[in-house]
Each structure stands twice: as structure tokens, then as C-alpha cells.
Amino acid sequence: MLNWGNRFNICCFLDNHQYKLPGHRVECLMGAGALQELSANAGHALTSLQTFLGEEKDWIFGHLAYDLKNELEALSSSHADGIGFPDLFFFIPEVVAQLTPDALIIGVTDGSHERIYKEISAAPSSIPASPAVGASIRSRFSAQEYMDTVERIQQHILKGDCYEMNFCQEFYAEKAVIHPLNAYASLSRFSPNPFSAYYKLGDKYLLCMSPERYLKRSGNTLISQPIKGTSRRDTGNKELDELSKNNLRTSEKERAENIMVVDLVRNDLSRVCKKGTVKVDELCGIYSFPQVHQMISTISGELENDTSFCDIIKAAFPMGSMTGAPKKRVMELIEQYERSKRGLFSGSIGYIHPEGDFDFNVVIRSIAYNAAAAYLSFHTGSAITFRSDPAGEYNECLLKAEAIKKVLE
Numbered sequence: 037m038l039n040w041g042n043r044f045n046i047c048c049f050l051d052n053h054q055y056k057l058p059g060h061r062v063e064c065l066m067g068a069g070a071l072q073e074l075s076a077n078a079g080h081a082l083t084s085l086q087t088f089l090g091e092e093k094d095w096i097f098g099h100l101a102y103d104l105k106n107e108l109e110a111l112s113s114s115h116a117d118g119i120g121f122p123d124l125f126f127f128i129p130e131v132v133a134q135l136t137p138d139a140l141i142i143g144v145t146d147g148s149h150e151r152i153y154k155e156i157s158a159a160p161s162s163i164p165a166s167p168a169v170g171a172s173i174r175s176r177f178s179a180q181e182y183m184d185t186v187e188r189i190q191q192h193i194l195k196g197d198c199y200e201m202n203f204c205q206e207f208y209a210e211k212a213v214i215h216p217l218n219a220y221a222s223l224s225r226f227s228p229n230p231f232s233a234y235y236k237l238g239d240k241y242l243l244c245m246s247p248e249r250y251l252k253r254s255g256n257t258l259i260s261q262p263i264k265g266t267s268r269r270d271t272g273n274k275e276l277d278e279l280s281k282n283n284l285r286t287s288e289k290e291r292a293e294n295i296m297v298v299d300l301v302r303n304d305l306s307r308v309c310k311k312g313t314v315k316v317d318e319l320c321g322i323y324s325f326p327q328v329h330q331m332i333s334t335i336s337g338e339l340e341n342d343t344s345f346c347d348i349i350k351a352a353f354p355m356g357s358m359t360g361a362p363k364k365r366v367m368e369l370i371e372q373y374e375r376s377k378r379g380l381f382s383g384s385i386g387y388i389h390p391e392g393d394f395d396f397n398v399v400i401r402s403i404a405y406n407a408a409a410a411y412l413s414f415h416t417g418s419a420i421t422f423r424s425d426p427a428g429e430y431n432e433c434l435l436k437a438e439a440i441k442k443v444l445e
Contacts, residue, residue: 037133037140038234039159040152041068042217046127047236048097050387050397053228060230062134065387067097069130071145074098078107081124086346088126089388095143096388098126099235099242100396102378105354109364117377118208118411119404121240126388163221169412169444171209176375182433183426185373192369193422200296201360201369204417205433206376209444212412216241216405219443223403227326227439231397233385239408242380245439247325248332248398250355250384251348255393256339258305258348259317262297262357263398264419265290265331268435269324281329285322290331293419294320298333300356300363307351309337327439345388355398358382360419380404381415403440414440 041047049066074088081104089096101123103113131152132143140156142149177185182205189201220234220243227245235242249261267284270276284290298316305314314337321332339348359382360366381404386396404413416436418429 037064037066037135037156038217038220039163040156041066041131041133042234042236044068044130045236045238046070046073046129047234048129048385048387049234050385051224051232051234052230053224053232055230057230062136064133064135066133067095067127067129067131067387068133070127071130073125073127075122075125077123078104081107082346082349085124085126086344089345092128093390094128095132095390096126096128097386098124099380099385099399100124100349100353100383101380102354102358102382104383105367108350108353109367111364111367111371113371113377115371115375115377117379118409118413119240119379119406120409121237121242121380121404125237164218165222169209169212169214171212171412173207173209173441173444175205175207177205179430182430186420186424186426186429189369189373189420190422190424193420198366198369199361199421200293201366201420202358202382202417203370203420203429204374204378204381204415206413206415207437207441208376209412211410212405213410214405214412214444216243216407219243219403219405222443223439226443227401229325229401233397235385239406241405241407242385242399242402243405244385244397244399244402246397246400246402247323247330248357248400250386250396250398251352252395253339253348253393257336258309258339259334259336260301260305260352260355261332261334262294262301262355263330263332264294264297264357265320266418266432266435267329269326269328271326281322281324284329284331285320289421289423291320292423293421294331294333296361297356298335300361301335301352304352304356305335305337308339308343308348310340313338328435345392345394353384354382355384358398358400358417376413378415379413401436401439403444412444
């Protein structure tokens with residue numbers, strides 16, 4: 037599917053990697069080509085999107101970038117952005133392909149199902165490994181600069197400016213030459229995750245291995261599954277791996293971070309859900325992925341009647357797991373202390389079903405690449421609380437970057 041879909045200038049490929057988690061409709065879902073598209077930056081982007089969605093009852097794929105926040109709050113962004121994704125982009129695809137355990141379902145408007153099926157079947161069944169990045173990877177922070185900044189953020193927490201803040205750093209390479217499809221395949225082999233995405237907009241690419249769901253709508257039910265809490269896996273030693281998992285489960289710091297975000301998400305969902313319906317379905321569950329164990333909670337609610345997609349985004353974007361609490365103040369501090377725009381990192385990629393259901397991820401564990409500028413970027417971060425150990429937070433960033441660095445280097 038992906039080898040075939042990559043021929044299009046616009047392609048969104050969503051991959052579950054056979055995790056079989058609750059709520060997934062299909063194993064892979066792809067929108068390729070664009071019959072119609074909407075590209076907008078913060079200002080009146082959601083108004084334009086609401087008009088776009090109101091006119092169409094079709095499959096729609098696309099993204100919400102982090103700086104869409106500037107439309108939702110009195111915020112601004114002045115840092116450099118080497119990739120250049122628009123703040124919002126959605127498109128109606130020429131072709132929709134859904135891979136289920138026993139079928140490949142192809143949706144087109146011109147009756148070319150059989151031809152496309154034959155072309156997909158004839159496409160190469162594997163993708164070669166990625167070549168090296170061809171340039172050195174650097175960070176916007178040295179280790180000491182990052183730790184010093186964590187200490188400054190902790191002073192804001194001590195003064196009561198905020199309770200928790202997600203602080204990120206950008207790793208980047210200039211004059212970088214990669215084959216995006218090959219790099220995505222390498223990431224998939226090394227670190228497959230259930231909310232992965234290969235996303236192509238012309239010469240801009242996002243290669244995403246996210247384990248986190250942002251929002252899913254199913255009928256009148258809205259759910260969010262924030263991640264807060266990470267520990268390293270030791271797959272070569274079952275006892276040590278289980279010990280790491282148990283340490284995460286019992287960590288007061290990690291549980292406090294997770295519960296704080298759960299409260300934030302409950303508040304976001306309560307803005308668009310019926311009174312008394314927002315509940316925590318699972319608190320601080322532990323889930324294992326190829327490189328790390330993660331602490332994940334699930335919050336759900338029943339939507340008010342006639343609640344639109346844009347109403348939900350206005351209430352709940354950006355996601356609390358990538359900002360902190362209180363949300364507006366920490367976004368101001370993120371702008372103050374980070375050194376580059378997040379772009380599509382901390383944003384979301386997903387799809388809207390013709391009937392109005394949707395599913396969107398949290399863009400983390402991702403490579404962004406601008407082929408025209410030969411610029412490559414990926415961000416990692418951690419949640420800073422008053423109890424955080426600055427060196428530990430820096431090491432968590434390196435742990436999250438490990439899979440990406442191994443692929444590139």
C-alpha cells in the first residue's frame with residue numbers, strides 16, 4: 037500500500053502495526069492524492085476548516101500543528117522553523133485504502149477499484165533500509181544548558197506560575213539527505229508503535245512512530261489517552277525489564293505527572309461533553325512498546341448534541357500531555373525557554389470518517405524532513421515538575437530519541 041501511495045504528491049498512511057488496541061477500525065488506512073485540500077495558518081484556520089467540513093461528507097485526512105494554539109489563545113511564536121508545515125492542512129483523497137485482517141478495501145470515485153488493487157498488488161512488498169542521514173545531528177541545547185533550563189522552570193513552579201511543563205529540545209541536521217520512505221520503513225522495523233504515520237505534503241515529510249492517541253470520536257463518545265511516564269525496556273533480561281516496568285508503576289513522580297494531565301484532559305473534555313459523563317476509564321495503566329514502558333490513562337465523555345469537530349479542537353488543543361498545567365501559562369513558558377518552533381511535533385495527524393467519527397494521534401517520536409531545504413528535525417521532551425531531577429529529564433529525552441538516532445546514524 038505504502039509503496040504505491042508514495043507516488044502521490046500528498047499521502048497520509050496510518051499504521052497500527054498489529055497492536056490490536058481497543059478502538060482501532062483497521063490495520064492500515066491510507067488517503068492518497070487530493071481531490072480537494074485546505075491549507076491555513078493560525079488566524080482563521082478553524083473557521084475555514086469548519087466551512088470545509090460542512091461542505092463535504094467524505095473521508096478527510098490531515099493535520100493540526102502545534103502553533104494552531106495562537107488562534108485559540110492570545111499567544112505568538114517567533115522561533116525558527118526549518119520544516120514549514122502549515123498550521124492546518126486537510127484533504128479529501130483521490131483514493132482511500134483500508135487494510136483489515138482479511139481484506140483490502142479501496143474507495144475511489146471513478147470506478148478504478150480493480151486497476152488500483154492490481155497496481156497495489158504488483159508494487160514491491162518491502163522497502164529497503166534507510167541510508168545514513170549524510171550530516172551530523174545536533175541539538176539546540178547542550179546537556180548543561182538543558183539541565184540549567186529545567187532548574188529555571190522549576191523556579192516558576194516554586195513561585196506558582198505552573199504545576200507541570202512539557203519542555204522539549206530540537207535535534208536537527210542541515211544538508212541532510214534521506215529517502216523518507218526508506219527511513220519510515222527502518223523506524224517501523226526498529227520501533228513500531230500503534231499510532232504511526234507516514235505523511236507527505238509535497239517536499240515536506242513526517243515519519244511518525246507515535247504510541248499516543250490524542251482524540252477519538254466514536255458515535256457520541258469522545259476519548260483521550262494521554263501518556264505521561266516512561267521507563268527503559270530491557271528486552272534481553274526479563275527480570276530487569278519487569279523491574280523497570282514495576283518501578284514505573286509505583287513511581288510517585290510519574291503517577292503525579294500522569295494524574296495532573298488526566299485532570300487537565302477531564303477539564304478539556306467537560307467543555308464539550310454532557311454534564312456528569314466525563315470519567316476516567318483507566319488511570320495510570322502500564323503498556324509496553326519496543327523501546328520503552330509507558331504510563332497511559334484513558335478519559336471519556338458523551339458529547340453534547342451537534343458538537344462539531346472544530347468545537348472539540350477548540351476545547352482540547354493542544355493536548356495536555358505536550359503542554360502542562362495550567363495550559364496557557366505553560367505555553368507562554370514553552371515559547372520563552374524552547375529555541376525552535378515545534379511545528380507538527382506536539383500536533384496531531386489523523387482522519388475524519390464520512391459519518392463524522394475521527395481518530396487523531398499525538399505527534400511524538402517523529403522525524404520531520406524538508407527535502408527542498410535538506411533540513412531534518414526531531415524533538416524530544418519530558419514533563420518538568422518540582423520533583424524532577426534535571427539530569428534524569430535530559431536522559432529521558434535521549435531515551436526517547438534513541439530509536440530515531442539509531443535509524444539515522
